[in-house]
Every structure is written in C-alpha cells, then in structure tokens.
Amino acid sequence: MLTRFLALFSLYYLIFASFSLVQPLCLDDESFALLQFKGSFIINQSASDDPSAYPKVSSWKLESDDCCSWDGVECDKDTGHVISLDLSSSCLYGSINSSSSLFRLVNLQRLNLSDNNFNDSRIPSGVRQLSKLAHLDLSFSCFSGQIPLEILQLSKLVYLDLSRNRLKLQNPDLRSLVEKLTNMKKLFLSDVNISSALPNSFSNLTSLTSLFLTNCHLHGEFPTGIFRLPNLEDLRVRFNPDLTGYQPEFNRSSPLKLLKLTGTSFYGKLPDSIGNLKLLHDLEVGDCNFSGPLPPSLGNLTQLANLRLGENGFHGSVPSSIYRLVNLEVSTNFLLFYLEPIYEFWILVRTSCKDHFLSHHLPSQLYSVSNNTLTGEIPLMICNLSSLVSLDLSYNNLSGLLPKCLGTFSDSLTILNLRHNKFHGNIPQTCKKGSKLKMIDFSENQLQGSIPRSLVNCTMLETLVLGNNQINGGFPFWLGVLHELRVLILRYNELQGAIGKPKSNLEFPNLHILDLSNNHITDKLPFEYFQIWKAMHIIDVDGPMYMQATTGFELPSYEWSDQYSYSMTFTNKGREMPYEKILYSLIAIDLSSNKFEGEIPEVMQNLKGIRFLNLSHNLLTGSIPSSLGKLTVLESLDLSQNKLSGEIPPQLTQLTFLAFFNVSNNHLTGPIPHGKQFDTFPNKSFDGNPGLCGIPLSMKCGHFEGSLPPPSTFEEINHDSNLQFDFSWKVIVDWLNIKEEEG
The missing domain is CATH 1.20.5 (Single alpha-helices involved in coiled-coils or other helix-helix interfaces)
Incomplete structure (x- = not known):
C-alpha cells in the first residue's frame, strides 16, 4: 500500500511540476484591486468619444481567476504581476482619487486611461506609488486642476500624454518637469495651461522624438536648440500667439517629419536650408510673422503632403520648384495667387478668444466659441451674417436678451447652441417657414415665458433642449407635428397642467428621448402618447451610431463639411450625467419630480426599445405592472418616492440588462424577487418600504429565503x-x- 501511495504521490508531483511551468495566474490582491477599480465607475457610452469605444472592464468577472486574461490587462510572464493596464476609450465615468485601488498595482509599467470622463477630478497625488511607470496616458479624460508635484517622482517615464484636459502646469512648472524627467521620448501637453516660457533645458532631452505644446499659453523666445535635438521627429507648438522665435539653419541629418508653428509669433525668413528636411511630411507656419520671399528649396521637400503658409508677410512670386511637390494634398491660401487669401474665413473652436468676440470681424459662415469665458451681450452685428450655418456660443458667461434676429438665420442655420450662459427674457420667434434648423439648445440659462409656437416651422428639427430655465405654460403638444424630432428636453422649468391627449396618431413619431423632470405637471401619465410613440416601440440596431447633423457650405474652389454631435444632460441610474454624444439607439423617458397621479399604465409594455425609465418623485398609486418585465433592454428603472403598493413582480427578474433599480419610499410589501440582476441591487434600492422582506434587507420573510444558487x-x-x-x-x-x- 505504501509503495502504491508513493507511486501516486510521485505521479501527482510530476503533474504539479508540469503545471508550474505554465504562466502564473494573476495575484489575488491585484485581481481584487482591479475589480474595485472597475466598481468605482459608471459605464456610459458618452464618456468616450471614439466611435469604436467599448467598456473593456465588462469582461472583468469575479469568477474569472486569471485577471491576466482580462481585456486591457497584461501581466509579467514570470511573476504574474500586472504590468500594463490599457483602459483607453472604455466608457468610464466617475471620479478618481488617491485612495483608488489603482495605486495598489505598484508594478505597472504602462497605464492608459485616455478618452474617458473622470468628471473634472484632479490627477491624484497617489500616482507617485506607480514608480515603475514608463508610459502614462491620461489624455482627453476630463481631468482638471494643477498637475501634481508627485508626477516628477516618476523618473522612468519616457511617454507622457496629459493633453486635451483642463490642467495647469505651474507648480511644478515646465522647467521642473523637463529637468526631472530626463528620459522623455514623447511629451504631449497640448491644451495644458503652462503660461511660461520654454526652458533652455529642453535642449538636453536628447531622446525626445515628439513634443506637442499646442495652445498652452506659452510666451517668450523659443529655444533654437529644440530644433537641433538629434531624434526630434514631430514638433507642434501651434496657437501660442505670444510665443516668438525664428527658424534656424537646418542640417541634412535632421529627422523632422512634422513642423507646426501656426498661430504663433515666429518671425524672419524661412531659411533656404529648410530644403534639407527631406523627411518633412507636414509644414504649417500659417498666421505667423514670417516675411521675405519663399525659398526655392521648398521644392526639395518631396515627401510634403501638407503645406500651410498663409497669413504671413511673404512676398514675391511662388518658386517654380513648388510644382515638384507631387504628394501635396493640402495647400492653404492658394499659392498660385501669390499667397493672398481670397476668402476671409475663420473657424474658432474651443480657443481662448475672450474679448476678441466683440472686437474682431465676424465670419460669414460658421461661428463657434464654446467653452470660454466670454462676457457681455451678443453684438447686434451678428444680425448681418446672412449665411450663417452654425452658431455655437455655449459654455460662456454671456448675458442679456437673445437677439430677435436669430429667426432670420433659419433658412441657412442648422445648429443653434447657446447652452450654459446667463441669457434672460423670452425666447424669440426662432423659426420661420423653410427653416433648416436641426438642433436648438437654449438650456442652462435664465429664459422665461412660454415656448414660442413658431417652432412648428422648424420641420427639420431633430433636437430641442430647453432645460434648466424658467419657462412656464403647458406641455407643448403642438410640437408633435415635428416628425423629425428625436430629443425633447424641458427638464427643470415651470411647466404646469396636464400633458393631455394627442390630436392624432401621428404625433412625435420619431421621439427617442423625453425629459420633463422637475416641473409641475399634473394628472395621469400620458398613456395615449405611449401607444403612438412608434420609435420607442422598436429596438433599433440599424441606425447610425450617434445623433448628429451634417453642417457645411460651398464656396468657389472650397468646400467644408463636418458632423456636429448633439449633446444633453440626463439623469441615468440615479446620477445626473452629461452626454457629449447621444447614441442613436438610446430610448429614454424621465417624468420624475412632477405631480403625476394614478396607476402606471399597462401600455408601457409597448415601449420595447426603452433603456432608461424614471417615474420617481410623483404621486403614483397602485401596483407595479408585471408587464414591465417585457421591456427587455431596460437598463435603469426608478419608481422611488411614490405611493405604489403590492408586491414587486417577479417578472422583473427577467430584465437581464437592468443595472439600476430603485423602488424606495413607497408602500410595497412581500418578498423581494431573487435571481439574476436582483441579486446585485443594494439595500437603498428598497429602503422606506416597511412591508418588504428578504435579501438584501435584514427583514426575513418567514420560511421564504429565496433559492440558493x-x-x-x-x-x-x-x-x-x-x-x-x-x-x-x-x-x-x-x-x-x-x-x-x-x-
């Protein structure tokens, strides 16, 4: 027997030894840290802008032992430690701080959290714990505030991207960063508020290959030593109007491929040695202070595909050598006409225009100065722009009355966005017959009065957002004739009375999103409308990705077009969230915080495509219809703060996409259904119902404990x-x- 036992033990040992040669599994504490990190965020498609974005953390499951196999996670093959975490474009929404479990992954060498929405939180000082980081990408993720001093402790960094956020680099400053992070190869700080000169110590970063400092409020003289860095391939310092400098002589060994200086105060001549940059693919020096003749050596840049030279002091004829640039795709200001601009056309998007709004000549086609600190009233000269196709003044501090002439643009205007300002008074008659308006957003102002009936002339209107104002009157049922209307948001106003009944079966046929929350609307829920809102009755998977409008215009020898994404603020899963883009497939109704009474109608089961439904904070009575279990794509259901009674229908456990459920503060009784999503809802989903019992509440239900898994x-x-x-x-x-x- 002993012999047999030893033989089996030897066999078992061999099997165990063979398994030990396999790559080790993820360590338990690191797996748990990742799951904690996942749990600190909401998944929201609008938190990422990349059309291919998807929530990588959805593949992270507690029952999956090996986190090294999770999407976005990479482990060391010898130790099992997590060394790389790539959650770029992962639809993450929420805040991050120094207590985050992320900072327990101390072996990380690469961290990419770009293209998410971290809700204006600061970059946590806890980042210093990731001392092995060589690659850090936090770009385009809604971080704000001062870049922490602790980032200078990441001495192994060779790649740092903090661009496209609302960050400042002032303590530490740019000089400290350059002098501490001496191994840097790629440094991206575009849109970071640096507000300083460039230190000469940049010339010591001999490994640097890419330097992006666009729109950083730089000033002073640009160090010419940067141009001579032996490995620099891509240099971009555009849109720093107080940054001066000149082009030095270039040698033949320069590896420069992209050189972008547009919108700076660089001066002097372009040296003839610029022809030595044989690898140059992009050359942008428009809107600077260059002067003199164009060097004939430009013709030697045979790789050049993008050439921008306009709005300078160049003179003389165009060198014939220019015609050798057979790969040229973009050339501004029409070189064949001695570089004199034919059309004055400015597009100002997310720049620091400030007082320039009142002093500069306005363009005649498109004007966008959103996300600035503009003050004062809209100047009346804007009424002279007869061909305006898009007007976006959102997120400023503009005030006064809205110009009555806004209605005169409607035969050319497609986008009108005045969101988040301080405008007051009545909404002018915005639309006339033949209007091309597709999107109107006057939300987050102090507008009063009723919704103008002239909006019925906006027959192409797809999005109307008037929330967070002081608008009164009744529900605008007459908007039902707008058959293209997909988004109607009237939240946080002073609307009153009943919604009423539709006049025909053809009203609001394409409505996807309705938000009437936080008004004074009374009477029963509009079940007659629920019966005829056809777009809400289907699960549409064949439409476009996002709700957006194509804007553009044509001029002789010039054509321009763009996609303008609609946006909104909406309460999802108990939280108010900004949606910078709206999924076309999103169907949502929010009627919360009104005075609706009566029962929830059975016809709500017709709204097959609905994903968010919020009826909370009303006076609803009766039971929860079991037919709601037929809304198979429902993700969020909020029925809290009503007077509902009876039991929670067990049919709701079939809603496998339901991630948020709240029936708190009602008069519900009986056992809480068990199984599937219902096993994940916290206590607060059921609080304030003394008659409820069962998991997750402490109140037991007699012999009913729910079935064990x-x-x-x-x-x-x-x-x-x-x-x-x-x-x-x-x-x-x-x-x-x-x-x-x-x-």
Missing part, C-alpha cells in the same frame, strides 16, 4: 486550478480507502 458542477470546479488539485487529492484518498477495504 445551484451547486457547482464538475466542469465548473475544473475551471479552478486550485480546486482541481484539491479534487484530485480527494480522488486519490478515496481510491486508497477502497483498495484498503478490498485488501
């Missing part, structure tokens, strides 16, 4: 390597016992 099957056990070995030992011991009884 089924026992693990043999196959499930074998997915766990540790349990597999325990199981193998049990088989060996049982076999030995049998043999002993036989012997």
